[in-house]
Amino acid sequence: MNAGFITGHLQTDVGPVPQISTVWSFQDRLNTMKVRWSIGRMSYRVLPGIYAVGNPDKSSRVFVTGNYKLSFDHLRRALIGIDGWLLVIDTKGINVWCAAGKGTFGTKEVVRRIRIHHLEKLVDHRKIILPQLGATGVSAHEVKHMTGFAVIYGPVKAVDIKHFLEAGLKASDQMRLVTFPLAERLKVIPVDVFYGKYYMLLVPAIFFILSGFYPGGYSVDSAFTVGWKSTLNLYSGYFAGCVITPALLPWIPFRRFSLKGIVTGWLAAFLLLWLNTLGGSIAETTSWFLMMGGLSSFMAMNFTGSSTFTSLSGVQKEMKTALPIQIAMVSVGLAGWIITRFLAL
Amino acid sequence: MSRFTYLTDVVTLKLDPEKCTGCRMCLIVCPHAVFEIEEKKAVIRYLDYCMECGACAKNCQEGAITVKSGVGCAAGILNGLIRGTEPSCDCGSGGNCC
Numbered sequence: 001m002n003a004g005f006i007t008g009h010l011q012t013d014v015g016p017v018p019q020i021s022t023v024w025s026f027q028d029r030l031n032t033m034k035v036r037w038s039i040g041r042m043s044y045r046v047l048p049g050i051y052a053v054g055n056p057d058k059s060s061r062v063f064v065t066g067n068y069k070l071s072f073d074h075l076r077r078a079l080i081g082i083d084g085w086l087l088v089i090d091t092k093g094i095n096v097w098c099a100a101g102k103g104t105f106g107t108k109e110v111v112r113r114i115r116i117h118h119l120e121k122l123v124d125h126r127k128i129i130l131p132q133l134g135a136t137g138v139s140a141h142e143v144k145h146m147t148g149f150a151v152i153y154g155p156v157k158a159v160d161i162k163h164f165l166e167a168g169l170k171a172s173d174q175m176r177l178v179t180f181p182l183a184e185r186l187k188v189i190p191v192d193v194f195y196g197k198y199y200m201l202l203v204p205a206i207f208f209i210l211s212g213f214y215p216g217g218y219s220v221d222s223a224f225t226v227g228w229k230s231t232l233n234l235y236s237g238y239f240a241g242c243v244i245t246p247a248l249l250p251w252i253p254f255r256r257f258s259l260k261g262i263v264t265g266w267l268a269a270f271l272l273l274w275l276n277t278l279g280g281s282i283a284e285t286t287s288w289f290l291m292m293g294g295l296s297s298f299m300a301m302n303f304t305g306s307s308t309f310t311s312l313s314g315v316q317k318e319m320k321t322a323l324p325i326q327i328a329m330v331s332v333g334l335a336g337w338i339i340t341r342f343l344a345l
Numbered sequence: 346m347s348r349f350t351y352l353t354d355v356v357t358l359k360l361d362p363e364k365c366t367g368c369r370m371c372l373i374v375c376p377h378a379v380f381e382i383e384e385k386k387a388v389i390r391y392l393d394y395c396m397e398c399g400a401c402a403k404n405c406q407e408g409a410i411t412v413k414s415g416v417g418c419a420a421g422i423l424n425g426l427i428r429g430t431e432p433s434c435d436c437g438s439g440g441n442c443c
Contacts, residue, residue: 100400101398101415101416132373132374132376132400133376133400135373135374135400135403135404136398136399136400136403136414137403138403138404139403139404140370140404141404141406153373153374156376171373173378176372176373176375176376176378177348177376177377177378178376178377179348180349195420249349250349255350255351255352255353256352257419301419302419302420304417304418304419305416305417305418305419305420305421307349307417308376308396309348309349309350309351309377309394309396309417310351310396310417310418311351311352311355311356311395311396311397311417312397312413312414312415312416312417312422312432313355313356313357313397313413314351314352314355314356314417315417315418315419315422316422316432317352317355318352318419319419319422319423323423
């Protein structure tokens with residue numbers, strides 16, 4: 001666990017409390033980039049507990065966050081110039097919103113941390129500031145009832161904390177809103193890119209092998225010439241769904257992500273048709289349209305998990321019709337393509 | 346940019362105006378500004394913006410709000426289907442997860 005952000009220790013009534021920097025080091029920046037690309041994302045944590053920014057005293061504000069290092073980093077960076085306490089609760093290294101959805105950023109853990117770190121001895125007021133998105137897992141009135149501490153929900157984003165404090169612990173309507181602009185969408189795209197894991201190599205490899213077959217025999221030459229085209233087609237379908245669809249989300253017609261995915265998947269297929277990689281026969285080309293459309297549709301639908309506005313009921317409704325269609329498209333397309341390896345259609 | 350709307354008329358969010366005291370807590374915690382205050386009570390103004398995160402229900406002291414909350418995540422729902430459990434974004438230990 002990297003704790004380079006600790007600059008010293010503060011003596012308090014509850015023992016020494018680590019003092020932390022509000023500035024990101026090069027290492028912090030580098031690690032932020034790495035976890036955005038899913039490298040070590042599930043083990044990017046800080047030790048739960050109390051931390052100090054600046055020189056806080058008994059009257060200073062208490063800010064609660066989860067122990068995903070990225071959440072912790074955004075909070076401490078936002079607190080530059082402020083004297084305050086951080087209460088980092090154990091969310092198993094998951095960000096606040098997701099952890100709140102799972103209940104790990106929840107009433108129980110908040111109450112437990114208040115108790116084991118003796119917050120009532122550290123500060124003489126009875127208020128804690130939680131990120132608004134923690135509200136999915138935390139019941140403010142229950143925390144108050146169990147600990148005496150009133151939960152104040154801060155803004156959605158840590159950057160707005162200063163304005164929130166200056167406004168007398170009030171967040172503007174804008175600060176309470178979760179939006180999903182292009183920049184935010186681009187940040188979460190890499191996570192879905194790696195959804196396929198090792199299948200992203202295994203599947204093209206199988207296509208390379210199958211590509212060697214032609215009606216009447218097998219040729220290594222064909223395995224390569226047809227194989228790389230197949231790989232290009234597959235990746236185009238995949239990325240149309242998990243990169244192009246999220247990036248262009250508001251501009252692609254339809255509300256269902258699965259339909260948006262078919263649109264982008266087929267646009268990619270038309271482009272490849274023009275580049276002549278979808279095979280020479282109508283049967284083969286149709287097979288690729290089915291596979292690419294189905295694959296892109298599935299990957300686009302998967303992005304509902306990274307989006308910030310889809311409901312469980314909505315996604316369930318969408319999947320009920322989309323999933324069977326996607327499976328059918330990919331299976332029929334795959335079967336069709338394999339048949340064209342052996343029969344001249 | 347304006348807010349996104351996902352599918353319409355599917356959300357399970359309900360508010361009992363009888364129980365509402367107009368404390369505004371739901372307006373504070375909702376990330377999609379679904380609620381408004383009308384005549385000193387909360388009303389569901391934009392139902393289709395709701396993502397069923399459950400923050401409002403969890404923080405409603407009067408128990409006036411109900412919603413079947415959960416993750417609007419296809420991978421999570423798929424996990425649930427495969428394992429025969431409720432939709433879950435716990436993608437297994439050590440795996441990639443939200």
